Amino acid sequence: MTGRRCAADKDVMGLFDFLKKKGDAPLAGAGARPRQDNPLAAGPVTRLALDTEAERERQREIARATAAKIDEIELEMTSAIFDDDAWSGNRRPPAAAVSSTVGAAGMPQTDQNTDMLLGPDDLPDAAAAPSSAHVVEEAAILYANDQLDAAALLLRTSVHDSNGGAGERLPWWMLFDLYQIMGLDSEFESIAIDYASHFETSPPTYHPFAETSRALAGPALDGQFSGAIPTASLSGRLDDGDDARAQLARAQAASPSPLVRFEFQAITQVTPPGCALLLEALQALRKAGRELVLAGADHLVAVLRPMLAIGDRGAGEAPWLLLLELLLLTNREKDFEETAMDYCVTFEVSPPSFEAPPHLAVSLAAASLPRHVAQGPAAASDRFLLPAVIRGSSAALLAAIADHVADRPALVLDGSRLARIDYAAANALAVHLRALAQDGRDIVLRDLNHLAAALLRLLGVGEQVRLYAHKY
Template identity: 25%
Template sequence: MGKEDSGRLLSKVAKFVRNPLKDWSELDAPESLPADNGYSREMLKEMIERRQRNDFVRRREFDMLRKLRQREAAGGTPESAAAISSFNMSTSGKSEGRALTLKKIDEIEEQMSQQWWKGRAPGGGDAPPVPPATPEAAPSTEEAARRAQAYADTEPGMAPPGEHAAAAMAAGREGAHPSGLEDAAIRFAQGDDAGAEAVLLQMTAPESPHADQNEIWRALLDLYRATGDAEKFGAASTRYAQRFKRPGPEWVSLRSLARDAQAGIDAMPAPEAPPEGLEQEADWACPEVLTREGLAELTRALAAAGPVWHMDWRRLSVVEHDAAGPLRALFNHWADSPVQLRFDGAHQLLAVLEKAAPTGDRSVDVVWWQLRLAVLRTVHEADAYELAALNYCITFEVSPPPWIDPRGSYTAMDVGVAPAPAVYSAEPSRAVLMGHLGGDCQQLLLRLDADLKNALMPTVSCAALLRVDLEGARALIDWVAGHEEQGRRIEFVDAHRLVASFFHVVGVTDHASVSTRSK
């Protein structure tokens, strides 16, 4: 053995002494590698042992679970039986507690009922009456009966008798419009003055239950005013003063008021006549609200008309949006065609369109501006067209359609009538009903429409109104219902009692307000 071999042997023995767990053949490897390999092997060995222990514990737990399930399937275990018994005990305890609670509630209700119903004994029978402290304190039999009758309807649990409630409702209705007064109003409307007077005299008789009602007496006095019987009015006014201990109403002749009102209307100047040679009936009159159906009626009317087309726009107040486009096309067609047009109320049409197309509001549909420009072109208003076109340019920031001379001819039928803007007054605007309202009263209602055209609070004075028959009431109901649909509620003031009661009977008060005269 050489010197080098002996040296390697000694170093190998020294390594073996430092690492006795290593194999002899591994001592020739570098020192770093054996250390790393040994450390890795130890770690792997520990991980394997830990996994084996975990697997053993898991298998043992699974075995226990399988055994428990097998026992439950076979008929239960003592532990489960104990659990069931404990559950039954808890539920039975809860049931007993609930029973005790219900028992206490019953006892409290029994105690409260004894306190509320003083005459009820705890056992359910009637308790003996408590004797009074002194004989003087005990009420008499008559007094007890009177008290029992007075407080019978207020006893707890007792509803008031049905006939009492019905009588109270009937009394309320009688107080507002007694049936006798309505009967007299109907007789008066039919021209039976004597029958109406007989009914009212019977109601104002001293033995009548209505003898103390002020409205019945005032209706009788209004009857004498309407019939012009001053002598009977004076006698009835004296009885009224004696009955109510105050002066009676003064005599007013409603017939004289009606004559004065008619004379005032006759003295009013007649409306200015149109230029000579232009008087003719319109081929088509525009309604207040122009719709697509209204445009269809317009085309049918013009198809049946002659070479000159006469249209009346004075009643127009609104053009519906779905009719704006077809109406624009119609006006453009008229402007481009050799037609002869005659308009009444062209200023009203332009005012409605100007309101529908405000300057500076870009949210408005452009069709309203186009319709307005088409109408101005059709009626030969070049200057107004240029101004509207400038406002159109300012609003939409685009060039407006240029002016093109219309091919047709146009004549304004209301020449000399200034297109004054509508001025709505906050003060009540009054129209007048006078005399006898009946039969064909369409002209009278048209006059009322003209008088109330710009009124925010339309009021009709009935101070000079003598009588309204059934036909007049029907026409009046249609008239007030039409105004109510437009959001305007008519108010009739200073009507005498028989007319006001008749308005209530026929249903005028369902669509209008009615107030009676105060004097």
């Protein structure tokens, strides 16, 4: 028995040898155990408290159970990381929730707000989940018939109903859009707090739709711009070469458009002269009161930052000033102030002050852009801006769309300014787009508010046209 215990003790000691640092000196006498017939030499701490085979077996069972429990916890944590429902408080999605993610055609539906998380492909909006479909459809019809108060009441009741749509995000997003269309900032902030608490996420920010008051009461298209958006699509190495100058000149050319669009997502490198050229164009447009859409602004900021270091004047002032201009245009005041202080220390000048422009630039993530629009200047002019209000037959608008797409294989309609579209106009637009799609054209509606997207989907537009609502 004594021999077996000695062998067991040697095995246990061997298990813990890997915990010693490589540089540790061996313990004195570690290579030999004291004789068992000398109890004084053994001492009270040289033997484990395993005096019987039964005790050793019990300790082994405890170790195995502990290891199994650790494996179970690690598996649960790993599952939670990749399970969206785990973040909203549900440990396991019920079977009904799983089945509701499959549409009538047997294809999985995608979350309207997480298409960037689903892979590189640009995925269109999904239809509403079955439990909230009737609320979404009724709210869309009320919105189309100018019954905005009734639509707001329906959606507000739905999101607060624990047995209804409270666990689904689409009714919340529709309510957010409706409050911004109606200009109800206090109601928006209140429901945003509830949304953040319910879904354990950051609350959305209130951004009223452009020309909101006219969207509710104004005439159909009088005085409202719609049409192709002047676009500067910059790619590769940003310098002061002919290509960059031509792109920026086209964006600054006289145009009835209140918007100018810049696409930065394909820029891989910037030079100080290129920074100076782009800075000059952005400042000129801002001072002229033009509204800017900056696609891939965060990407360009990320390209600029590695060039800049406090105290290093090697890159010159232009990259610093371009970075400050981008932070100013996108209303990132805190980042602006911190960068301005770094610029002040580096060049020993007074720091520039933050003055919000009259029209804040709309900043779009590069991953949210359709591929055929984000691939360079050839596709930049495909985007057609829809007006803030579309009512009635909208014959003039449909004729303008037809002229725009006449010699193009693809059509991208920009709905970022669209606040109101009534039922007659939505139906006319649906018929027109289906006819264009039958000719083999790729047609996309981008940045729609969630009410307009639901209405067009209800009219069957989503069967042949890709619909993308804006993100919260």
